[in-house]
Amino acid sequence: MAKRDVAKPLTEADRAAWAAYASRVTPLAGRARPEPRPTPRRPAGDPPNPAPVKSQNTPGAPRRAAAGLAIGAHPPGLDSATWQRFRTGRMPPARRLDLHGHTTQRAFHALSHFLKVAHAEHARCVEVITGHGGPGGGVIRHELPHWLDRPDLRPLILAVAYPTPFNQGAVRLLLRRVRG
Template sequence: MRRRRVLGKDEQALWSAFVRDIQPLARRAARPAPLDAAPPAAPAAGPGAERRERVAPSVPAAPPSEVPRLARPGFTLVRSRAEIAIGHRGPGLDDTSWRTLVSGKLRPSRTLDLHGQNAHAAFQRLHGFLIQARSDNLRCVEVITGLGSGRDGGVLRRELPFWLGRPDLRPLILAVVHPHAANQGSVRILLRRARV
C-alpha cells in the first residue's frame, strides 16, 4: 500500500491560499435569464461582500488564439484539442508505405527547421509549410524542432503533436514518425495525396 505524502508548512500555506476563493459548483446549471429580464439585484453588504465585488459576474470567454497557449512550468495544461500520435499507424495507410516510412527509407522532399523560433513564429511557419507542401503534392516532409533544453523537451517538440492535430492540418496528414529512435527532435510527416 502506498504511503500518503504529508505536506510541509510552506506547501500547506500555498495550498490554503490556492483554495481560499474556490467555491463548489452548483448541482444544476442555472437557466439563462431572458434578454428582456432586469439585471439581478446587488448582493447585500456582509462579511464576504468585498470578495464578491472583485469577481465579475459574467466574463465573456476569450476568443481562441491562433497559437494554443502553453502551460507554465509546474502547471498541468488540460488540453481540449486533439493530438497526433507520433509513431502510431493510423487508418488509410498501406503496409508498404508504413514500413518504408518507419524504416527511414522514405526520404523527405522538403525540410523545415524550427530551431531558435518562438512558439508563435514556429506555428506560423509550420502551418504555411504544410499547406504549401500539400498544394505542391509532396508525399513526405520533415520538420526539425530540436530536442530542447527542458526535462520533457523543448516547447516546440512538446507542442508539435497538438499543432498537427488541429482541424485545419489533421486532414492533410496520414502518419507522423521520428526518422529514427535516437532522434526525437525531428519528425517525418507522410501527407495525404491531393484528390483530383
C-alpha cells in the same frame, strides 16, 4: 507511503497526528508562529460532495475525436509497405523545415505555411526539425503534436513518425495525397 486522495477531507485522526507533528516545529529565527486557521465545518444535513455534473452532447454539437495524431502509430488506410518505408526512414523527405531559433508564435506560422505549401505541391513526406530543446524538452517540440492536430492542419496529415528511434528532435510527416 501511499498518496492521499486530495478530494477526500482529512479524518480527525489525521488532523490530530498533523497537529502533534506541527506543534514540535519551531519557527525560523525572526519569524513568529502563524495563527492556526479554523477548519470550516459543514452542517449535518449537507452532502459531503455533490455528484459531478455529466456533460451531455446536444444532438447538433459535433463530437471531438477521442485521440489525435499518435507519433509512430500505423494509420488506418495505409498499406503496410508504405508504412514500413515511412516509419523506418527509407522514404526520403521532399522538404525540410528547421524550427531552431524560432519563437513559438513564429514557429507555428512557419509550420502552418510549410505544410499548406508542401501539400499543394503534392509532397508526400516532409520533415520538421524541432530540436531536443532544453532539460524540459523544448516548447516547440512539446507544442508540435497539438499544432498538427488543429482542424486546419489535421486533414493534410496521414501519419507522423520519428526519422529514427534515437532522434526525437525531428518528426517526419506523411501527407495525404491530393485527390481530384
